[in-house]
Amino acid sequence: MNEQNDEKLGRRELLSRAGKAGISIVGAGAVSYLLYDATGPRPGVETEKLVTLADFSVKPQVGRTMSIVKGSDRVKTVDKAIELLGGIERFVKPGETVAIKPNVAFASPPMLGATARPELVAEVVRLCYSRGRAKKVYVADNPINDPSSCFMLSGIGKAAKQAGAEVILPKNHLFKNTTLAGGKLIKNWPIFFGPFEKINKLIGIAPVKHHHRSGASMTMKNWYGLLGGRRNIFHQDINTIIAELAMMVSPTLVILDGTEVMMTNGPTGGSISDLRRADTLIASTDCVAADSYGCSLLNLKVSDLPYLKKAERAGAGTTDYESLKPLFTTVS
Amino acid sequence: MKIVQVRRISQAFFLSIFVWFCIVSTVGDKLWQLRGWPVNWFLQLDPLAAIGTMLTTHTLYRGLLWALATVALTIVLGRFFCSWVCPFGSIHHFVGFWGNRKKPAAQKIRLNKYRKAQCIKYFVLIVFLFMAAFPSLFATLQTGLLDPISLVTRSFNLVLLPVFDRPINLTSVTQRFYVWAWLVFVMFLTTVLLNLYIPRFYCRFICPLGALFGIINRFAIWRIGKKQNECVDCKLCEKSCEGGCEPAGNIRISECVLCFNCLDDCKHEVISYQTQPSLAGEITNPDISRRGFVLSLVSGILAVPVVRLSNKLGRNWYHRVIRPPGALVEDEFLKRCIKCGQCMRVCPTNVIQPGGFEGGLENLWTPVLNNRIGSSGCQLNCTACGQVCPTSAIRPITLSEKLGTDDFAEVGPIKMGTAFFDRGRCLPWAMDKPCIVCEENCPVSPKAIYTQECFNTIRDGVLTVKKATDNTIETVEENLLLDRFATGDYYCITKGGERMKIVANTENSIKISPDNQFEKIPSAGSKIEIQVRLQRPYVDIEKCIGCGICEHECPVSGKKAVRVSAEGETRSSDRTLLLKR
Numbered sequence: 003m004n005e006q007n008d009e010k011l012g013r014r015e016l017l018s019r020a021g022k023a024g025i026s027i028v029g030a031g032a033v034s035y036l037l038y039d040a041t042g043p044r045p046g047v048e049t050e051k052l053v054t055l056a057d058f059s060v061k062p063q064v065g066r067t068m069s070i071v072k073g074s075d076r077v078k079t080v081d082k083a084i085e086l087l088g089g090i091e092r093f094v095k096p097g098e099t100v101a102i103k104p105n106v107a108f109a110s111p112p113m114l115g116a117t118a119r120p121e122l123v124a125e126v127v128r129l130c131y132s133r134g135r136a137k138k139v140y141v142a143d144n145p146i147n148d149p150s151s152c153f154m155l156s157g158i159g160k161a162a163k164q165a166g167a168e169v170i171l172p173k174n175h176l177f178k179n180t181t182l183a184g185g186k187l188i189k190n191w192p193i194f195f196g197p198f199e200k201i202n203k204l205i206g207i208a209p210v211k212h213h214h215r216s217g218a219s220m221t222m223k224n225w226y227g228l229l230g231g232r233r234n235i236f237h238q239d240i241n242t243i244i245a246e247l248a249m250m251v252s253p254t255l256v257i258l259d260g261t262e263v264m265m266t267n268g269p270t271g272g273s274i275s276d277l278r279r280a281d282t283l284i285a286s287t288d289c290v291a292a293d294s295y296g297c298s299l300l301n302l303k304v305s306d307l308p309y310l311k312k313a314e315r316a317g318a319g320t321t322d323y324e325s326l327k328p329l330f331t332t333v334s
Numbered sequence: 335m336k337i338v339q340v341r342r343i344s345q346a347f348f349l350s351i352f353v354w355f356c357i358v359s360t361v362g363d364k365l366w367q368l369r370g371w372p373v374n375w376f377l378q379l380d381p382l383a384a385i386g387t388m389l390t391t392h393t394l395y396r397g398l399l400w401a402l403a404t405v406a407l408t409i410v411l412g413r414f415f416c417s418w419v420c421p422f423g424s425i426h427h428f429v430g431f432w433g434n435r436k437k438p439a440a441q442k443i444r445l446n447k448y449r450k451a452q453c454i455k456y457f458v459l460i461v462f463l464f465m466a467a468f469p470s471l472f473a474t475l476q477t478g479l480l481d482p483i484s485l486v487t488r489s490f491n492l493v494l495l496p497v498f499d500r501p502i503n504l505t506s507v508t509q510r511f512y513v514w515a516w517l518v519f520v521m522f523l524t525t526v527l528l529n530l531y532i533p534r535f536y537c538r539f540i541c542p543l544g545a546l547f548g549i550i551n552r553f554a555i556w557r558i559g560k561k562q563n564e565c566v567d568c569k570l571c572e573k574s575c576e577g578g579c580e581p582a583g584n585i586r587i588s589e590c591v592l593c594f595n596c597l598d599d600c601k602h603e604v605i606s607y608q609t610q611p612s613l614a615g616e617i618t619n620p621d622i623s624r625r626g627f628v629l630s631l632v633s634g635i636l637a638v639p640v641v642r643l644s645n646k647l648g649r650n651w652y653h654r655v656i657r658p659p660g661a662l663v664e665d666e667f668l669k670r671c672i673k674c675g676q677c678m679r680v681c682p683t684n685v686i687q688p689g690g691f692e693g694g695l696e697n698l699w700t701p702v703l704n705n706r707i708g709s710s711g712c713q714l715n716c717t718a719c720g721q722v723c724p725t726s727a728i729r730p731i732t733l734s735e736k737l738g739t740d741d742f743a744e745v746g747p748i749k750m751g752t753a754f755f756d757r758g759r760c761l762p763w764a765m766d767k768p769c770i771v772c773e774e775n776c777p778v779s780p781k782a783i784y785t786q787e788c789f790n791t792i793r794d795g796v797l798t799v800k801k802a803t804d805n806t807i808e809t810v811e812e813n814l815l816l817d818r819f820a821t822g823d824y825y826c827i828t829k830g831g832e833r834m835k836i837v838a839n840t841e842n843s844i845k846i847s848p849d850n851q852f853e854k855i856p857s858a859g860s861k862i863e864i865q866v867r868l869q870r871p872y873v874d875i876e877k878c879i880g881c882g883i884c885e886h887e888c889p890v891s892g893k894k895a896v897r898v899s900a901e902g903e904t905r906s907s908d909r910t911l912l913l914k915r
Contacts, residue, residue, distance in 0.1 A: 108777070109710070109714070109715055110714070147709070147883075148683040149709065150360075150507055150682060151710075151713055171507045172507065173507055173508065174508060214774055215768070215771075234771045237771050237774075239823075267779050267780055267781055268774075270774070270777050271779060273779040273780075311837070312820075
C-alpha cells in the first residue's frame, strides 16, 4: 500500500488516481469507437482470394498431339508413346519443376486397377529427371479414401519416392479457392492448389475405368482429384463438372493407361475379374482426344459420354481424335 | 549419483518413450511412424489390465504377459512402477513437486501426511475387480475408466496429440477429431490439477493400479524403513514423501511408492532401503476396514446387473454402436476393452471414435465407428485396429478374414453393420436429382450398392410442340432455362414414341442427340415430356459389409441419406437381419 493511507488523501495521490481513471475511461472509449459496428455482419461476403491454375500446355506440333502404343509392358509403352510425341525433352525443359497428377483415388492395391500403376508413375518421374533434366518432380492427388492410405496401398507413394519425386498430400493449407471463367459449377471453389502453384509443367496419369455415373473415368475425370470441399455434390451434374475440369486444367501431357481396363464395378473395382487386357497406352497433349479414343476400350461411343462433346464445345480439345492423325505403334 | 537423481532420470526416460510411442502410432513405415514400435508396451506392463482380463476371460492375452515382469519386480523391489515407470505418475509427481515447491517444510510435512481417505483406491479396485470376476454371466471390465495407463494413453492420444499436432500435421494429413475427447480432457486436467491441492492426489486416493501394487507390496523383499532406532524425530523424511506413507513413524508399506525422497532427506542416515522391517515398526497391509471391504465387494457384484437393467446388451441395443471389424460379440467385447483408445489412435481414417453413453454406461470411451468423422469410412484393406488392440477386444484379423477370401470364403466377410437408404433424403429418390456417389464409392466387389434406372417426368415437364424438325423441337413454352436439360441426364419423350437424349436447349427449343432419330416427327400442338434419367440406389444386404464409406461420401451432409447401423453385424448372431439364402 501507499505510505499515505486512506485517512488523508493527498493532492498528488488524488491527481494520480484521477489521471489513471481518466486514461482508463478514454481507453475504453477509444476501443469501443474503433470497433464500433453500426450494421452488424452482412450475409455471404466472400473474402477468399481467388487463384487460377496456370496454363501448362506446350506449343502444339501438327501430327504430334497423340500417340497410341500397343503392348503389355507399361514402362516400354509409355517410353515409346512419349518418344513418338517428340520425347520428354519436348515437354520438360532442363531445370523445370513438374507435377504429376496420377489417379490415387482409392486405398486399394495396384493389381485391382482402381488407381494409376506405380511403375507407370515411376517411369514418368524417371523420364522427367533423366532426359527432361527436371529440377524437381512432385506427385500429388486429393484421393477419395484416406490420403496416406491411398498413396501407401496403391504403391504410388513408394514408387514415386524411389524415383526421386516428392509426394504432396492434400493438407488443408494447400487448398485455395478458384473460379473458372465461363464455368457454371466451379465458382469460388477450393482446389488442391499448393502443388501446382509454382510448377512449370503438369502431367496427368489415369487408368481407363468404368464409372457408373458418368460412364467412364479417364484423364478428364482424373482432374476431379484437384477439387476440394464437398465435391461430391457435383455428381448431380457430372458431365458439366468433368467438362469444366477439362476447361480448368491445361496439362502439358496426359497419359491414359488402357493396358488393363476396368470394365465393370467401377470406379473402385475390387476384383481382377473386373479387368480386361487391352494392352493400349495413350499419350496426348489433348485430354479430350485421349478420352475420346479411350472410351472405345470400354466399348463406348463418344456420344455415350456427354462430357466429351461439352468439353469440345468449350474449346478444351477435340473428340475427333482421327483428325489429329494419332501415331500408332506396337512394342513387344 | 544420488538415488533420487537416478529415479528422476528413469521417470524422464519412461515418460519420453511413452510420448514417443503416442507420436509414432501412425500407420506407416517412416521412423516416426508405427513400423515395429512396441506402442502397447505400457499397457502391457500394466498388471491391472492383465488381472482384469484374466478375471473376465480366464485367459492372459499374449503381450499382457509383460505384466508378470511388473508383478515379479514389485515383489522384489516394492512399488517401483509408480515412481520409476508410470508416465501418469511422473506427471503427477512433477506437477505436485512444482506446485508446492515454495511451501515451507512444515507445511509440506502436513501435505504429505497419511490420510485415512487413501483407502478409497482399494475400494475402487475392489469394485472393479468384483465387476470383472463375480457376476460371471454379466462380467464387465471397467478398470479402463480409472486405470492410469489407459487414462494417460487416451488423454495423450485423443486430446493432446490432435491439439498440438494441428499446426504441423506430423501424425496425420488432416486434423484428427474425437467425440467425447473433452470429457477425457476434463478428467485428465482435474486429476493433474489436484496435485496442487495434495501432491499425487490421484495416486494416493484413486489409482486402482496403485492399490493393486499396494496389496502386492506387502510381499516386497526390499522396503523402506529405519535401520536404527535413534532418530531425532525431525520428520524431514516426510517432507517430500510421494506416497504419504509416514516413514518417520510406523511406515505404511502399502502406500510407499518408492520415491526415495525420505532416504535423500534424512540427514542422519536413519532411513534405508533394506530387507528387514523398519526398526520403528511397519504396517504392511492396506488400511481397509472390514465394513468398507464388504460394501465395495457388494457394490462390485451388484453394479453390473444394475447397469444392465437398461437392456443395452439385449433387445434395447443401440443400432449406432458400430464396432470395428474383428470386435468380439458385445458381452465378450466388454470383458476385454480397457478404453485405452489405441484403436482410435491407429485408425488411419479416424473413423473409430470414443463412444459415449448411447450404448449404456459401459460404452463410454469404447471404440465406435462414426462415419461422419474422418477421411473415409472403414477402409476395406485395413486391419490396423485389431493388430494394435492390447487385449484382443478387437481380434487381430487378417485381410482374408475381413474380406471373406481364401480360407474364409465359406464364412464370408466380416460385416460391421448394414447401410440403409433414407429415401426421403436421397437425391435420386426424393428430389429427382442424379447422384449415386454412394454406389461409386462402394468398395465391395461386386458392389453392395446397385442402382435401377428410371425416367421421371420432371415438374412442369409436359411441353407443347410448336414446330419440330429432325433434331429440334420448338415449344410453345418460352420459359425454359437455357441449357438446363443439356447435362446429359435429360430426355424427351413423345406420346407413344421413343425416348431421346437432349443435348441442348434454349428458352423455347430442345435439341436432341444426333444419335436419335424421330420415327415420326411430332406434330404441332402435340405434347412432349421432359424426363430425367435417374439411377436409384439400393443396398444388397448379402453384400454390404457396413464399412460406411457410402455414408461418409453421401453429399447430403447433415443427416446422411445413406446410413450404416449395426443390424446384420456378423459378430452377433442375434443381430442378423435376413434369413441365409
